[in-house]
Amino acid sequence: MTAVAGTRRLRDSTVLRWMVAALGIVxxxxxxxxxxxxxxxxxxxxxxxxxTLRRAVPILLAGLGxxxxxRAGVVNIGLEGMMILGTWFGAWGALEFGPWWGIAIGIxxxxxxxxxxxxxxxxxxxDHIISGVAINILAPALARFLSREVFGWSTPDIFGWVxxxxxxxxxxxxxxxxxxxxxxxxxxxxxxxxxxxxxVILWRTxxxxxxxxxxxxxxxxxxxxxxxxxxxxxxxxxxxxxxGFGGAFIVIEQTGIxxxxxxxxxxxxxxxxxxxxxxxxxxxxxxxxxxxxxDALQLRDRTAVHSLLxxxxxxxxxxxxxxxxxxxxxxxxxxxxxxxLVLWWYxxxxxxxxELPPITPHLATLLVLVFAGSRLRMPxxxxxxxxxxxx
Amino acid sequence: xxxxxxLMAAAAPVVAIVFSIAISSVVLMIAGTSPLEAWMEMLxxxxxxxxxxxxxNRATPLYLAGIAVAIGFRMNLFNIGxxxxxxxxxxLSASVGAAxxxxxxxxxxxxxxxxxxxxxxxxxxxxxxxxxRGVHEVISTIMLNAVALxxxxxxxxxxxIDDTDTSLNMKTPEIPPSGRFPNLNGVVETFxxxxxxxxxxxxxxLVAALVGVLFHLFLTRTRVGxxxxxxxxNPFAAExxxxxxxxxxxxxxLLSGAVAGLIGLPEVLGDSYKYDLAFTxxxxxxxxxxxxxxxxxxxxxxVGALLFAWLDxxxxxxxxxGDTPREIVSILQGVVVLSAVVxxxxxxxxxxxxxxxxxxxxTRQTTAVEx
Numbered sequence: 001m002t003a004v005a006g007t008r009r010l011r012d013s014t015v016l017r018w019m020v021a022a023l024g025i026v027x028x029x030x031x032x033x034x035x036x037x038x039x040x041x042x043x044x045x046x047x048x049x050x051x052t053l054r055r056a057v058p059i060l061l062a063g064l065g066x067x068x069x070x071r072a073g074v075v076n077i078g079l080e081g082m083m084i085l086g087t088w089f090g091a092w093g094a095l096e097f098g099p100w101w102g103i104a105i106g107i108x109x110x111x112x113x114x115x116x117x118x119x120x121x122x123x124x125x126x127d128h129i130i131s132g133v134a135i136n137i138l139a140p141a142l143a144r145f146l147s148r149e150v151f152g153w154s155t156p157d158i159f160g161w162v163x164x165x166x167x168x169x170x171x172x173x174x175x176x177x178x179x180x181x182x183x184x185x186x187x188x189x190x191x192x193x194x195x196x197x198x199x200v201i202l203w204r205t206x207x208x209x210x211x212x213x214x215x216x217x218x219x220x221x222x223x224x225x226x227x228x229x230x231x232x233x234x235x236x237x238x239x240x241x242x243x244g245f246g247g248a249f250i251v252i253e254q255t256g257i258x259x260x261x262x263x264x265x266x267x268x269x270x271x272x273x274x275x276x277x278x279x280x281x282x283x284x285x286x287x288x289x290x291x292x293x294x295d296a297l298q299l300r301d302r303t304a305v306h307s308l309l310x311x312x313x314x315x316x317x318x319x320x321x322x323x324x325x326x327x328x329x330x331x332x333x334x335x336x337x338x339x340x341l342v343l344w345w346y347x348x349x350x351x352x353x354x355e356l357p358p359i360t361p362h363l364a365t366l367l368v369l370v371f372a373g374s375r376l377r378m379p380x381x382x383x384x385x386x387x388x389x390x391x
Numbered sequence: 392x393x394x395x396x397x398l399m400a401a402a403a404p405v406v407a408i409v410f411s412i413a414i415s416s417v418v419l420m421i422a423g424t425s426p427l428e429a430w431m432e433m434l435x436x437x438x439x440x441x442x443x444x445x446x447x448n449r450a451t452p453l454y455l456a457g458i459a460v461a462i463g464f465r466m467n468l469f470n471i472g473x474x475x476x477x478x479x480x481x482x483l484s485a486s487v488g489a490a491x492x493x494x495x496x497x498x499x500x501x502x503x504x505x506x507x508x509x510x511x512x513x514x515x516x517x518x519x520x521x522x523x524r525g526v527h528e529v530i531s532t533i534m535l536n537a538v539a540l541x542x543x544x545x546x547x548x549x550x551x552i553d554d555t556d557t558s559l560n561m562k563t564p565e566i567p568p569s570g571r572f573p574n575l576n577g578v579v580e581t582f583x584x585x586x587x588x589x590x591x592x593x594x595x596x597l598v599a600a601l602v603g604v605l606f607h608l609f610l611t612r613t614r615v616g617x618x619x620x621x622x623x624x625n626p627f628a629a630e631x632x633x634x635x636x637x638x639x640x641x642x643x644x645l646l647s648g649a650v651a652g653l654i655g656l657p658e659v660l661g662d663s664y665k666y667d668l669a670f671t672x673x674x675x676x677x678x679x680x681x682x683x684x685x686x687x688x689x690x691x692x693x694v695g696a697l698l699f700a701w702l703d704x705x706x707x708x709x710x711x712x713g714d715t716p717r718e719i720v721s722i723l724q725g726v727v728v729l730s731a732v733v734x735x736x737x738x739x740x741x742x743x744x745x746x747x748x749x750x751x752x753x754t755r756q757t758t759a760v761e762x
Contacts, residue, residue, distance in 0.1 A: 138725030145718035
C-alpha cells in the first residue's frame with residue numbers, strides 16, 4: 001500500500017518530472033551531436049556547458065524573481081527594470097567595496113525596485129502591468145543618471161579584480177563536479193542553490209504556504225488570518241532582490257563591465273521561463289538552461305546553431321510519435337508537419353540566420369503557450385487586484 | 392458637482408508633475424547642483440522657436456504611440472507590442488515607398504496604407520492568439536517584439552538593403568520626392584520669424600492630430616467604439632448586452648496596430664526618407680508612458696506627448712551650460728509616470744467613496760421625505 005502511494009508520489013512529483021525532462025534534453029543533445037559530428041563538435045562540450053551555465057544564471061535569477069512574485073499573485077513585468085537597478089548598484093558596490101558587496105548591493109538595488117512595485121500594486125492597488133511598465137521606464141533612467149554622476153560619462157569600466165579573481169572561484173569543487181564546472185564561481189553556486197531553496201521555502205514552510213495562498217485565493221487566506229498584504233510585499237521584494245542579483249551577476253561575474261542596456265531584455269526572458277516552467281522553480285531552471293544554451297551556442301559556434309535545427313526536428317518528431325501513441329491525431333499531425341518543415345529547413349541550408357538564436361526563448365514561449373497553454377497552471381489569483389474586505 | 396469632477400481629474404496629473412519636479416530637484420541637490428538654475432535654463436532654452444519646433448516633431452510620433460497604446464488600454468488590452476509593430480511597419484513601408492513611383496498624394500497614401508496594414512496585421516497575431524488560444528496579450532506582445540526586431544534586422548540585411556550604398560550604414564533606398572510629406576515651415580513663419588538651423592516642422596503633425604480627433608469620435612460616436620469602451624469598463628455586462636468579446640479583442644488589436652504603424656512615418660516621410668540604423672526606436676515604450684500620463688484620453692495623451700517631447704527637446708541645453716546632467720530629465724519622466732498612475736488610483740478611490748457617500752446621503756434624504 002505504502003509502496004504504491006510512494007510510486008504515485010514519485011510520478012506526481014513535479015521536481016522529478018522536470019529532471020526527467022532535463023535528462024531527455026541532454027540525451028537528445030548527445031544524439032544530435034553524433035548525427036552532426038563532422039559539422040560541429042561544440043554541441044555538447046565542457047566549454048559549451050560552462051558558457052551555458054554562465055549565460056543561464058541571470059535568466060534563472062530573473063525567472064525565480066518572476067516566480068516568487070507571481071506565486072504571491074503579483075505579476076512583475078518590472079523584472080527588467082529591477083535587473084537594470086541590479087547592474088548599476090552591483091557595479092557601484094563592486095567598485096567601492098569589492099565583488100561580494102557588489103552582489104549584496106545589487107540585490108538591495110533590485111529589492112528597492114521590488115518594494116516600489118509592491119507599494120504601487122499592493123499598497124495603492126495600481127494595475128500590475130502598468131506599474132511594471134512604469135518601473136521599466138524609471139529604472140534605466142535612474143541608472144543612466146547615476147552612471148553619469150558617479151562613473152562619469154564613459155560607463156565602460158573594467159574591474160581590476162576580474163583578472164585575479166581566483167578566490168572568487170571554487171577550484172576545490174571542480175573535481176567533484178567534473179569537467180563541466182572547471183570555472184564555476186560561488187555566485188553561480190549560490191544562484192543554483194536558490195532553486196531548491198525556493199522549492200523548500202515556497203512548498204515546505206508555513207510562510208511559503210501563506211505566500212502561495214495569497215496568490216491562489218487571497219480572500220480565503222485572509223479569512224484564515226494570513227496577512228495577505230504582508231505576504232505580497234515580502235514576495236515582491238524578494239522578487240526584486242532576485243532580479244537585482246541577476247543584474248549584479250551580469251556585471252560582476254559575466255562581463256566585468258558596467259554598460260548601459262546590459263540586461264538585453266533578460267528580465268523578459270526570465271518572465272518567459274516562469275511560463276515555460278509552469279510556475280515551478282525547477283521548470284524555470286530547465287527553461288533558463290535551455291535559453292542559456294541557445295545563447296551560449298551562438299556566441300561560440302554558428303554552425304552548431306544550425307545543428308540545433310536537427311535537434312528541434314528530432315524533438316518534434318519524438319513528440320509526434322508520443323501524440324500518435326496517445327491517439328491525439330490533430331496534435332500528431334501538426335507536430336509531424338512541424339518536424340518535417342524543420343528537418344527540411346535543416347537539410348536545404350547549411351547555416352542558420354544570425355537573428356534566430358537570440359529569439360529562441362521568445363519563440364519557445366509562444367509555442368508553449370499556443371500548444372500547451374491549457375496544461376499550464378498559473379496561480380489562480382495571479383495579476384488580480386486585491387483589496388482587503390472586498391471580493 | 393461638475394466643477395468638482397474637473398478639479399479632481401486635473402488634480403492627479405498636476406500633483407504627479409509637482410511631485411516629480413520635487414523629487415528630481417532633491418536628486419539634483421544631492422548631486423550637488425542647483426535645481427532652480429537647471430529648470431530656469433531649460434525654461435529659457437525651451438521657449439525658443441527652434442526648440443518648440445523640435446518639441447512638435449518629437450511629440451508627433453509620441454502622440455501616435457500614445458494613442459496606439461490607449462486604444463488597447465480603453466478595453467483593458469495591453470498592447471506592449473507597439474514597439475515591434477511600428478519598427479516593422481516603418482521598414483516595410485519605407486521599402487515599398489522607395490520601390491514605386493506615383494503622383495504625390497497617392498504615393499504618400501500608399502506608404503501610409505502599407506504601414507497601417509503591417510502594424511495592424513502584426514498586432515493581429517497577438518489578438519488572434521488571445522482569441523483562439525487564450526494567450527495573454529502582454530506575454531505574446533513582449534515575445535513578438537523580439538521576433539519583430541529580429542525580423543527587421545534580417546530583412547534589412549538580406550532583402551531590403553540599398554545595394555548602391557557603400558557606407559557601413561545599412562539603409563533602404565530613398566523614397567522619391569513624390570512620396571515625402573511637406574513641412575509646415577511656411578505656415579509657421581507667417582506668424583513668427585524664420586525658423587533657423589535648418590529645423591523643419593514635420594507636416595505629419597496634422598495626421599497625428601487627425602488621428603486623435605478620429606479616436607475621440609470613434610469612442611464617443613460609433614457603435615464599435617462604444618462596445619470597446621463598454622468591454623473595458625465591465626466585460627461581463629458588455630457581453631450580457633450582446634457585445635462579442637472575441638470580435639472586440641480582434642478589432643481593438645487591429646486598430647491599435649494600425650495606429651502603431653504610423654508612428655515611424657513622421658520621421659520616414661518628413662526627415663530621413665528611408666529606414667536605416669539611425670531610425671528612432673523605443674517610441675513604443677515611451678508611448679505606454681505617454682498613454683498612462685494622459686489617461687488614455689485623446690486630449691490627455693496630447694498633453695503627455697507634449698510634456699515628454701518638450702522635456703526631451705529642452706534637456707540638451709543642460710549639457711551646454713551649468714553642470715547638471717541632462718539625464719535628470721529621464722528621471723523626471725520616469726517619476727511622472729509612476730506618480731501619475733498612483734495619483735489616478737488614489738483620486739479614483741476618493742471619488743468612488745465620495746460618490747458612495749453622496750448616494751447614501753441622497754437615499755437618506757428621499758427616505759426622510761417618504762416617512
